[in-house]
Amino acid sequence: MLNYTFHWNQAFKALPQMLDGALVTLQIALLSMVIGLALALTLTAFRLSGNRILSGFATTWVEIARNTPALFQIYMAHFGLGNFGIHLSPYTALLVGIAFNNAGYLAENFRGALKAIPDTQARAGRSLGMTPVQAFRLIVLPQMLRIAFLPVTNQMVWAILMTSLGVTVGMNTDLAGITQELNARSFRTFEFFALAAVIYYIIAKLVTLAARLLAARMFRY
């Protein structure tokens, strides 16, 4: 019925190349998470600041990140910033886009986590003579990070999946980009992309596993 001959050899020969791409994928995902976490903490601080302009800025960021496609955000970084004379390389545009998206979703996760911590915790800290900053940093923040840990892990997996979008703005060094180049040269689309899918799957599972192990070490209560 199917007169299609699979050519897996060709795909397997390209495996080292694709694994190099997987490293780039992981690198972008990790970088975007580090930047995203830092931005999300800043946005959370803005939202808690009580300053209208700062919290309005943070809320706008969060809502745009959550209510437009990630691909749109990457397009904005790649094409949209051109209007301001800023021309980002595919790599940078991808990183900026994903970091923007991460920051929005993570800030929303942090907000939910903060709601779950009773006010009395900070109050107990204050009653021991802590400054508001100390009470937040020593009492509230560690608990917030624990509650937010699972959503943060999910966002990391999302970040890995989102890196594949780079290929649409000409990224050719990550896993999706390399796979697409190999495909363009050989037209063995199914074989190459199936192999890429397996690699993505393994990365996602390894990251989830690593996060679980990390959580078990970090949170013993």
Next chain:
Amino acid sequence: MFDTTLSWNDLAFLAQGAAMTLAVTAVSVTAGTLLGIIFGVLRVQLGALWAAPLTFVLDIFRSVPLLIQLVLGNAIQAIAKLGWAPFTTSCVVLSLYTAAYCSEIIRGGIEAVPATTRRAARSLGMTWWQDMRYIVAPLATRVSLPAWIGLTLGVMKDSALVLWLGLIELLRASQILVTRLQEPLFILLICGVIYFVISFPIARFGGYLEKRWSPND
């Protein structure tokens, strides 16, 4: 403010793109939800062990980038000589993608119904079907609906990726205009506003439902 060459024809072109986005989303979410309910109920009924193969397959759709899934789906239909149009292929892949997430939501909703409540229903002489229909479904819906709304919006946003198969949906339509008119920021802003206007009110409504129905509040 913007000195633009954007014409009414171009705006109509964007609207067509938006219509395509909504069409792909509507078809995929409808089919995906039906499949997701079947898979979700199956997973609960079979138990973790017997459902493991199904759970594994569904998990793949959540662990592989959608873009890769779309390319693979297209490759498979080509190999199998199904002769599907990009629209069909896109909807099939997005439906399975939606079903994978939806089954997770449905399973969570059913498992949130306390076993004691279900036992009470059965002890009144209700059949499995009656228990599902009158007890589990209404309670599970409360838990699942906010998440399902989130999923629907997620699929709407993710549907932008079908541009890779050549479908001219909202984002691709914007990109075509950008290339032609060389006004990237302005056109992308319009595109973003359209996405936002569709997504934001529904997301707010979902958040409201979640808050209102949350048992702890």
Next chain:
Amino acid sequence: MIEIKDVRKSFSTLEVLKGINLTVNKGEVVTIIGGSGSGKSTLLTCINGLEPINAGQITIDGTVVHAKDTDLNKLRRKVGIVFQQWNAFPHLTVLENVMLAPRKVLGLSKEKAEEIAVKQLTHVGLREKLTVYPNRMSGGQQQRMAIARALAMSPEYMLFDEVTSALDPMLVGEVLDTLKMLAEEGMTMICVTHEMAFARDVSDRVAFFHHGVMTEIGTPDQLFGAPQHPDTQAFLASVR
């Protein structure tokens, strides 16, 4: 010495303290009794500046609590408070819970803080629980940990806000015993409580609060034996 003068406090339109006057001397144990909503717990949170006041003045050893230039963080080192909800820090072990403030607020070395923490935890009978996380302990144990946590700051005054109200009846005794021990050691204490036997046992003076007014204060014998005010009489009759 804690001096409370004409203190008034409102939550929006509801006045919960309507001019309270009370002086607590060094070494004295004062308990405050009264129905719920009488303002007794609010008074405690005003004393250590967790709540602002609308009128009047509270001074602790001459420092005006609600003055603008008062360093509340410094003042609170002197005035420990333990709440009805013990507010254990769930992410820290029992030892870490108690060590945290001495290290970060007083700036003590890790060794010194640990020494103090172990001493205080031993004092309240939790020597065996140092490496345990709070959620593995009973409410009574967590409440005793909260007491040790406050004591580790070497406070000169301790405020106890219905510390046994959220506990299972069988766990109340162990916490009250800890408070009695502190009272006998000469700690200056203000206790808001519903435990009449305890109030009678440990207090130098007992105050009765009713709808934001301190209607009566006196020695335990006076207040429990021969209450003067009809509200006090009615309250005591209801709890007996």
